[in-house]
Amino acid sequence: MKPRVELDDIRPYEPPRMAWEIEVDRGSKEYAKLTMNELSFGPLPEARAAAMEAISRANRYPARDADPLRKAISAANPGITAANVVVGNGSSEVLVDLLQILDRPGEVVFPWPSFPFYSSATRVVGLTECQVALDERHAVDLDALHAAVGPETRAVILCNPNNPTGTYLPLDRVRSFAGALPERVLLILDEAYYEFVEDPAYAGSHELVLQSTNVVSSRTFSKVHGLAGFRIGFGIAPLGISDYAWRAHVPFSVSIVAQAAAEASMGQTRSITERARFMTQERERLQAAFDETGLEYVPSHTNFILVRTGPAVFERTGVLVREGEALGYPGWSRISIGSAQENDRIMAALT
Ligand SMILES: *Cc1c(COP(=O)(O)O)cnc(C)c1O
Secondary structure, three states, X not given: OOOOHHHOOOOOOOOOOOHHHHXXXXXXXXXXXXXXXXXXXXXXXXXXXXXXXXXXXXXXOOOHHHHHHHHHHHHHOOOOOXXXXXXXXXXXXXXXXXXXXXXXXXXXXXXXXXXXXXXXXXXXXXXXXXXXXXXXXXXXXXXXXXXXXXXXXXXXEEEOOOOOOOOOOOHHHHHHHHHHOOOOOEEEEEOOOHHHOOOOOOOOHHHHHHOOOOEEEEEEOOOOOOOHHHOOEEEEOOHXXXXXXXXXXXXXXXXXHHHHXXXXXXXXXXXXXXXXXXXXXXXHHHXXXXXXXXXXXXXXXXXXXXXXXXXXXXXXXXXXXXXXXXXXXXXXXXXXOOOHHHHHXXXXXXX
16 A cells, blocks of 8 residues: 555644553542643533433434534524534534535645644645744734735635634634635634634624635534534535535534534523633633733633643642643643633642
8 A cells, every 4th residue: 555645744643641641650540631622511411411312313324414403503693594504523524524625736824823633634635734823922913824825725724713822813804804815715714712702893703604605614512512522513604615515524424412412502502601601700710810920821712721831830730731832832831721620720730
């Protein structure tokens, strides 16, 4: 077998340092795992019940193109129809489906540091990447991003808010960036942390999607919905794009259980909003503590905070955080916001 040369310097995804790896050092299993921006709480009771019910139907393939879930998503985003919604095995798969429909050869432009998967996915599907540095405040530099778009550019991926920095762009800035982009270039807005942004000037990208032919917003059930283990995400796309994304899609890639849980969770708007509010309040509490102790951090609009110190500080109180080196921030750490008790342990590590 002769593998494609593009794969030569791609490594399989390497998960963060896990509890078992440092167990030996500490002799304890009591860790707060704050490495992957997961929710520290389980699924909502309604989502759990729907998943349990779906298990008894596991002998059947899931609904064709996830129809009931797509209806629930369109109901939650006024103006869009189920035909605008694409669903994937995590928003990661939605991203791959979108990259698959782009003309070859070609280039994908994205800010950097950002989500590492953009780089590997782009190369695995046979496109080339163009990384554009963040500005000195760790935010996306839209002018530089625009300047990087050339005749070979097929897509721009904008992680908004950006992982790992937690910075965001309000909708009017995204709108003018999208408006200045050639229509042949796809703009993918990765909004995995959508629910954690409090500024009302941020929300509403689905309206931009509907007014465009080349903008897609991608969201996930892995973060505020607490369903990361079920692997389910979705995209909101103009009809010309959703049509093609389904052509590239692996049939039935999202399990019947994941679809049922996601549909139920989508319907619980109030509980989800409450969870998001809890996380943003905890975020303010942690940032206030960082201010007090003089720990440098990037003010966040997500459920994680990038701080300028290594992971060892937090391991003192049994808190596992993501080491910044793997994210393009050597000497920094990315801390996911956890439960109140877990966040207390973050604060205890600082004193
Ligand atoms: C967590 C995260 C996702 C979620 O990916 P899934 O495949 O939906 O679990 C997507 N994009 C970014 C930037 C993330 O941080």
